[in-house]
Amino acid sequence: MRYILTFLVGLMITFSTLAQTNPTVQRLKDLMSQFESQTGKRILILDKDISQLSIPQEVNNLESLPMILTEGSLYSYFDFQGKYLVIYPASLREEYLAKKGGVELVEENEIHQVKGIIRDNELRTTLAGAIFSIPQLELATSTDSKGNFEISIPEGTYMGYFSSMGKETERRIIKVYGNLSLEITLFESIRDLDLVTVSDRSIDANVMSTMPGASRMPMEDMKLMPPLLGEVDVVKSMLLLPGVSTVGEGASGFNVRGGGVDQNLILMDGVPIFNPSHMFGFFSIFNQDAVKDAELFKGNIPAKFGGRISSVLAINTLGGDPETWNFNGGVGFLSSRLGVHGPLSPKTQVMATVRAAYPNWILGRIPNPQLINSKTNFQDANLRLDHRINGNNNLVLSLYSSSDYFRFGADTAYSWQSNLASLKWNSYFGRNIGSETVLAYSGYRYSVIGEAFPNQFQMKSSIDYLSIQQLLVWEGEKWEGFQAGYQINHFTMGMGDLVPKTSEDLIDPVKIPDEQGVELALFAQAPIQLSDKLQGHFGIRYSHFAALGPREVYVYAPNQSRSTERITDTLSYQKGQVIEDYGGFEPRFALRYAFSDAFSLKASVNRNLQYLHLLTNNFASAPVDLWKLSDHYIGPQKAWQYDLGVYRNFNYNTIETSLEFYYKDMSSIVEYRDGARLFLNPNLETDLVMGRGYAYGTELLLKKNKGMLNGWISYTFSRTFRKVETSSDIQINKGEYFPANWDQPHDLTLVSSFQPVKRVSFNATFNYRTGRPITLPSGIYDIGGNLVIDYQERNQARIPDYHRLDLGMTYHFYQKKNSRYKSYVTLSVYNVYARRNAFSWFFQPGSDSGIPKSYRLAVIGTAIPSITYNFSIR
C-alpha cells in the first residue's frame, strides 16, 4: 500500500509540474470563475481572442469584469438570457449596424427561421445546452435536450458561433436568405482554459424540472468517479445517488427506495435487461464506450414506462460519428475494450464496441488448488446503426450480446448470456407529431453446470421477451409534450431444464414446463402548466397481463397452505388459453411549484404494477436466480409511491440542494417460504407466498457542480419492511413485519472530483451504510449426531456497518493541436484502507470438532489497485 501511495503522490507532483498553466490565462480563469460565482453569468469567449483583452491584475468590482476586459480593446460583449455574456469582436457588430442603418432606410429586413442541430464529435451524439450565437445581432439561443435549436434571424450574412462545454468553439459564416437548416459538429477542446462552460442541461434543471426523484448522468460525469478495475460503470455510478443501494459487493443489481432488485426496470435503448452485471456486479454490462447517458427515475415514473414498481434506469447508447471514422478503447489489468464508429454513408453511421475480461491468467498463478481449477471470464459487444431515411424519418438498430462464465473449484460452474435487439423508428407526422416506434427483443439464458462425473449436468433457464411499443409526442404550441402510446410485451420463461451431460451421468432429466404471458399497456401523459410557477404532468397507464397456456395448474385444498399433499385436482390449459389475467390503472401525477428560479417544491403520486418476479432465497440475488411470471397463484406486485421534495439552489445554481421524502405502500409482493426449493420445482407455488410491505425514507443531496473541486454529499435514511400473513405452518416472523434483506437505514455517500489543471483530475468516493439484516442462530441441537443450527425469525439482526473509500486519478496525455491520437490513463484504488466489509455471516460446525463456529464472508477483503490506458484515434 505504501508503494502505491508513493506512486500516486509521485505521479500527482509530476503531472502537476508538467501541466503548468500560463499565469495570465490562469488569472483570467480565476476572474471569470469569481465573476460567475458573484453574478451567476458565464462568460463565453473564443480562445484566440484572449490575448487581445485587457486582463487586469485584480478587479475591485467584479461585476464590471466584462467592461474591464473589453475596455480599450476591439471587443464588445452582450448579455444572453441573463445567464451568459458573449465577448466578441466589436467590428462585427459595427459592420452590421452600419449595414442595417442603410438598409432600414429602404425596407425592413425579412425574418427567416434558422434551425439546426449541434453534434458532439467525441461522444457521437447531439449536444444539449450548446449555444449558437450571432454577435453581430447580439442574439443567441441554446439547444434543447435533443441538440436542436431554432431562432428567427433577419436576412443577411453573419458570423455564427457554436459553443459547448469543453468543445472547440466553431465559427461559421451564415448566409440567411431563406429558412435555413444547419448541422454542426463540435470537437473537444484540450486547452487549459475551458472558456465555454455550458452544462448539457438547464443550469437550474433540478429545481425547475417537474420530475421529482429523477437523475440524469452523462458518461462524462461518470468518468469523474474512481473506476473499479479501470472500468467506468453505470450501475456503480447510480449507487452513489441517494436512495440507491446494494446489499454488498458481488450482488447482482441494485435496490431503489426499499425495492427489490427485480423491481427496477433497466433498459438499454428501450430493451429490458434482466441482469445488468458481469462477474457478479464487479463490472456492469454497459461498456463505457457505447453509453451516452443514463437516466434514473426513482420517484415519479413517466407513464411510458411500466412493469416494475420501484424505478426505471434508462441507458442510451451513442450513435456513430456522421463525419469521420474514430477508434477508441482501453487496455486494463483484467479487461480491455475496443470501439469504432463512423459514417458508412452520408445517411448511415455505425458504432461498434467489444470488451473482454481475462482474469484466468491470474487465477492460474494463485497457490490455491480451488482457484487453480477456477475460471471466470466475460465478453460483450454492442452494435448500433443509425440511418436517416429523410428529414422526418430515421431508424436506429441497436444490438447487444454478452456472455459470462464462472467456475469456482472443479465441480460447479455458472454461465449466463444476454442478447438484446431493438429497432427504433423515429418519425414526424406533419409539423407537430413525433413518433417513436420500437421493436424489441431481450433474451436471457442462464445455467448452472455440474462438471464432476458422474454428476455432470446443465440446469438451464431462460427468458425470451418480445415487444412492440409506440410513443406519440405532440409538439404543437398548446399541450406541447403531450405523450400517448401503447406497449405489447410477450414473455416466454424457461422455468428449468435439467439435462445430464452424458448418458453415463447419474442425472435424471427434468423439464419444468415453460411459462408464457402477454402484457398490454396503454398510456398517456399530459403536461400541466397552470402558471410559470405551478407546473407538472398527469399520466395514466393501464396495463393488463394474461398468463397463457399450455400449462397444467394444480388445484389445492381451500383455506390451507399449498402443499403437494393437498393437491385436489389438476387443470389443463391449451396453448394460448388464458390461465389467469390481471390488470389495473397506474396513475402518475407530479406537480412542481417554483417559488423562484432557485427554489421549488415538488410532489408526486404514482402507482405501478409488476407481473414478473425474481425468485431468490439466497443471501443476495444471483445471476442464475429464477424469474417467474404472475400466474394462477402469484398475483402482480403492486405499489403506490408518494414523493415530496424541496429543491434549492444557491450561488447562481452552482450549489444544488434537495430534500426528498417518500413513502411506498406495497400492497402485494412475492416472498418465499423458509427452506424453499425454487429450482426444478414443479409445484413452485407451494414455496411462494404473497405478502405486503412498505418503505419510507428521506434523501438529502448537497451538490457543488462548478469549480476545481466539485462533487456531492448524499445522505439517505430509509426503512423497508415486509409481512406475510398466511396460515400458521408457513408464517414468517410470526406473521409480523420483518426488515427486507436490503433494509439499510443510514446511507452516506461523498463524491468529489478535483481538477487542478485541465489534464489531471483526482477523484474520491466514500460510502457508509448500515449493515444489512441477517438471520442469526438462536440455538443448536443435533440429529443423529449431526449438528443443526436453529435460527431466529427472519432478518432480526444486522451485520456490521459498511464503509469504503475509493481514490482515482485521470491523466490526459499531451496532444498536439492537430493530432488524431488522444490518450489518457486512469489509476484507481478501490477500498483504499482494505476494510473487510462483511457481505454475510454464516455458521457451520467446525470441520475438526463439530463445535459451532461463526464466520464472516468479505467479498472484497483488500485494496484493489487498477490502471487502464485509454485511447482514441480520429
Next chain:
Amino acid sequence: MKHRSISGLFLGLACFFFSCVDEITIQLKEANEVLVVDAWVGNEPEETYIRVYKTRPFVSSSPQGKESQVKLERIYVERKDGKVFPFYLHKDSLYLSELPIPLMEGETYRLKFSTLEGDTFESAWETVPPKLESAEITSKAIEKTTLVYSGPNVIVQTRTFADVQLQVNDPGKVVMGYFVETSGISEQFTSSLQDNCECACYLPDPNIYPGMNIRSNQSFLGKTIEYSIGEIPLSSLGRYYVNASVKSLTEFGYEYLNQVDLQQRNTGSIFDPAPFRVRGNITGESENSPEVLGGFFLFQKTSFEKLLYRTQIRTESNNLNHHFEPLVQVVATCRDVFPDALPEIPKVFNP
C-alpha cells in the same frame, strides 16, 4: 522479494475474486429453548433411540453445553395397525424401546408423546423403506491438486488418492434416500533401527467423507450406480480398511438431512440460501402447542466393508504420478508418532 510481491498481489486478487472468510466470535443476545426430538427407529436395535431435549444456546467456538431435559408423561411409537411400542427413559434425555420393534418394509409408524405440562405431539406417518441388500465397495486412483506446506512456503502439488466408491444396486421399489457414513482404519508403517520395533500402526478414521453423504434414489430408481463415499491418500504403503454403513431413509428423512447438509455447507455466498429453521415432521395436537424441531426417522441399515491394498491400486494406475511420503523413523514403536493408534491390530488386518 520480487517473487513474494507477485505472490502477495495474486493473493490479494484472490481475495478480491473469491472473497475472504474469517472466523469471528458473535455474542448472541437471545437464545430460544425449543423442544427437539431426535427419534431413530430402525432394524438395528442398538441404533434405535429417541432423545427429547431442548436446544442449547449457540456460542461461537465453544463446545456444546449439556442439553436440558424435558420430562415426558409418555412416549411411544405406534404402528398403523394400532400396535404400540412404548419407550422408557434410559438416561438423561435418552429413551429406549421397551420391546423389540420388528420393522418390516412397507409398514407405517408414527411417534407420539406427551409432556408433563399436558402438551401432546405426534409425527407424520412414516413408511419403513426397503433395505439396501446389494452393494459393493470399489476404488480407483485419481489425481488431485493439493497444497503442501513447507515451512512458510505453500506449494501446489498434484497428489494421488483412492476414490472409494459404493456400487449400489437400488431395489427400485420406492423413492427414498441413502445416508452413507464411511469410516476406516489406515495401516501406517514406520521404520526403526531396532529389530523388535512395533513399526505398523492402525489409525482410525471416523469419517473419510467430507460432510454428510446423503442422496436420493430418484434419479437411479432400480438401477445400479456407483458414487463416491470417501477418499484416502495413496502416498503411504499400508492397507486401508473401509466400512460403509448405508441407511435407507424415508422421503422425509432424506429431505430433512439434505436440509441439514445444505445448512452445514453454507458459506454465506450469493449462491447459498439465507439461513432458516429446518422444520421436521412432528407437530402438536393443539394449535397452541409449542414448536418441535427434529423429527421421527425410520431407517434400515446395511454395512459393507472392504480392505483396500494401496500398492495394488497404485499398480493399476501406473499412468498417474504417484508420490510417496518417506517412512518416519521411530525408536521402538510407531505410537511415538501416532499416539491415537488403535491398541491392537484390528482383525481385518490379520492374515
